[in-house]
Amino acid sequence: MLTPSRLAIARKRRGLTLTRLAGLTGLSTHSLSVYENGHQTPSEEKLLQLADALNVSPAFLGAPDLDEIPEDAVSFRALSKMTARQRDRALSAGRVALLINDWIDARFELPAADIPSLTGYDPESAAEVVRARWGLGERPIANVLHLLEAHGVRIYSLTAENNELDAYSLYWHAQPFIFLSTTKTGERGRFDAAHELGHLVLHGEHQVPNRPAAEVEANRFAAAFLMPRASILAQGLRDATTQKILKAKRTWNVAAMALTHRLHELGLLTEWGYRTACVQLSRLGYRRSEPKGISRESSQLLAKVFRSVRDHGETPAAIAAAIGITTDELQAHVFGLTLTAVTGDRHTAPGPERGDLHVVPPADR
Amino acid sequence: MATRVLVEAEAVDRLTELGLSVEIVERVVRRADAEASICTALDPPIMEGLTRWGRTNRYLREELVPADWRYDNPSNLPRTIHPSGDFAIVATTGDERTGLVELVPTTKYPKGYATVQAVGINEQLTLDLGDFDLDPDDGRTVDAGDLRTWFLLFHVDDDGFRVELSLPDSIADGWITSWAERIILPDFPRDDDRLAALLTPGGDGQDEGIEVEVNRRQG
Numbered sequence: 126m127l128t129p130s131r132l133a134i135a136r137k138r139r140g141l142t143l144t145r146l147a148g149l150t151g152l153s154t155h156s157l158s159v160y161e162n163g164h165q166t167p168s169e170e171k172l173l174q175l176a177d178a179l180n181v182s183p184a185f186l187g188a189p190d191l192d193e194i195p196e197d198a199v200s201f202r203a204l205s206k207m208t209a210r211q212r213d214r215a216l217s218a219g220r221v222a223l224l225i226n227d228w229i230d231a232r233f234e235l236p237a238a239d240i241p242s243l244t245g246y247d248p249e250s251a252a253e254v255v256r257a258r259w260g261l262g263e264r265p266i267a268n269v270l271h272l273l274e275a276h277g278v279r280i281y282s283l284t285a286e287n288n289e290l291d292a293y294s295l296y297w298h299a300q301p302f303i304f305l306s307t308t309k310t311g312e313r314g315r316f317d318a319a320h321e322l323g324h325l326v327l328h329g330e331h332q333v334p335n336r337p338a339a340e341v342e343a344n345r346f347a348a349a350f351l352m353p354r355a356s357i358l359a360q361g362l363r364d365a366t367t368q369k370i371l372k373a374k375r376t377w378n379v380a381a382m383a384l385t386h387r388l389h390e391l392g393l394l395t396e397w398g399y400r401t402a403c404v405q406l407s408r409l410g411y412r413r414s415e416p417k418g419i420s421r422e423s424s425q426l427l428a429k430v431f432r433s434v435r436d437h438g439e440t441p442a443a444i445a446a447a448i449g450i451t452t453d454e455l456q457a458h459v460f461g462l463t464l465t466a467v468t469g470d471r472h473t474a475p476g477p478e479r480g481d482l483h484v485v486p487p488a489d490r
Numbered sequence: 491m492a493t494r495v496l497v498e499a500e501a502v503d504r505l506t507e508l509g510l511s512v513e514i515v516e517r518v519v520r521r522a523d524a525e526a527s528i529c530t531a532l533d534p535p536i537m538e539g540l541t542r543w544g545r546t547n548r549y550l551r552e553e554l555v556p557a558d559w560r561y562d563n564p565s566n567l568p569r570t571i572h573p574s575g576d577f578a579i580v581a582t583t584g585d586e587r588t589g590l591v592e593l594v595p596t597t598k599y600p601k602g603y604a605t606v607q608a609v610g611i612n613e614q615l616t617l618d619l620g621d622f623d624l625d626p627d628d629g630r631t632v633d634a635g636d637l638r639t640w641f642l643l644f645h646v647d648d649d650g651f652r653v654e655l656s657l658p659d660s661i662a663d664g665w666i667t668s669w670a671e672r673i674i675l676p677d678f679p680r681d682d683d684r685l686a687a688l689l690t691p692g693g694d695g696q697d698e699g700i701e702v703e704v705n706r707r708q709g
Binding site: 231232233234235236260261262263264267268271272274275355356358359360425426429430433 | 520521524525526527528529530531532700701702703704705706707
């Protein structure tokens, strides 16, 4: 039996149009369309063909109905530049990550969501409220991802095809999620995560977050959250030179450009000083990347889960099989968040329980 | 007089006898630390320590008052008083020897009249009673001034918090010079000093810093 919503999600996850999928499977666009609408069910053989082309197991396509992530649940930073196909691909990939999360959630007690809802707050005040609520004072944040995870946010990786996005976030049945590109610099990753926290805090209720103003607000929140006004003011950065900015950014583990912008925003740099710093930093390569930057933060939650999975003699392949996806697909959603836990397993000898699996894991690429 | 020093399991048991626990004290110390962390270089320099001291006493009371403890502030000494009326606790900043078994700590700053009085009474009760176990059957009647004053000494440095609950029995020139009993709590590691450890995952499971609680569900 085919579940129409799952066919649609698996197709969009691959960034395929109906026509393209028709080309890959030899099925007609019309048949695919009626399958997705639920007007007709494919034969067992055609189901296998579809599963194969979509890189999922037949069981995935036949499992209970899945509701798609509605597009207006999410704020995309570069929405105007995205095609519908790119947007659908990102959301469908997120939907698969939610399935991975269901698997984990069923087996592990995880921190409960503790994100204040501050709709309508000015971003600067909202950042102060969150800091106060979480007992952070004015201190720099040592690890943004661990902090978010400890307050109940689940973090997954954007899959490689979606890396033109920086991140997106959403509430799914009251559970906050952040999907983060894990290919940017460490500083950028921290800022992106704080930006998404801004969306969760400021735009978590009522409002469709999908508008340019929401992006500006989330950026202002991220800057204020990572670089609190009071702590910046206390560092003697008025009219800071580029050298001083490069030194000071290490205090908050932010990008040099982000700090420069923040100093300007707080009136500590004149217009002229701001422009000069931007030009100089650009020349030094700080616009496109972060020379001598920090390493990326990883997920403590996923690392612990996969460590426990391994300690219980289970394998990532078994998790993937239970969800109906390939091990590579599972990897793609945690890529860059767990440095060793998942991949390490693939190089060790398979445990004896592998024989009990009824879905054969795919060969390593 | 020899100091009775309790550590680990003995310390935990003794805290329980006194109606406290390591968890309560840790919560108090960490919450006060979060408040102190609001201070920046633009605060007057004493503000961080003052905030920490003030909030430690307040949060201690917030934990204990619901459990029928009382409080008063004679001569500005912030006492939190056990329901039995036998003893009180005052949180105060300790010097760098705080929490170290082999050394004899004192307070970070010299103390005034109220502390001198309180320690005097401790000394008196020590001589009178000769032991410090809280024995409800000792037949002793409690007078208003007949109250031992324990000090919750806390010390913060880059490594974390060292805390002990200790009963002083002599004081000279405002400095506590000896202790009848010291209950040494385990060290509480500091949150933000361990970034390096945090960024090296896959270790021995002893991730430090922010702890994301992940536990297998039962059944």
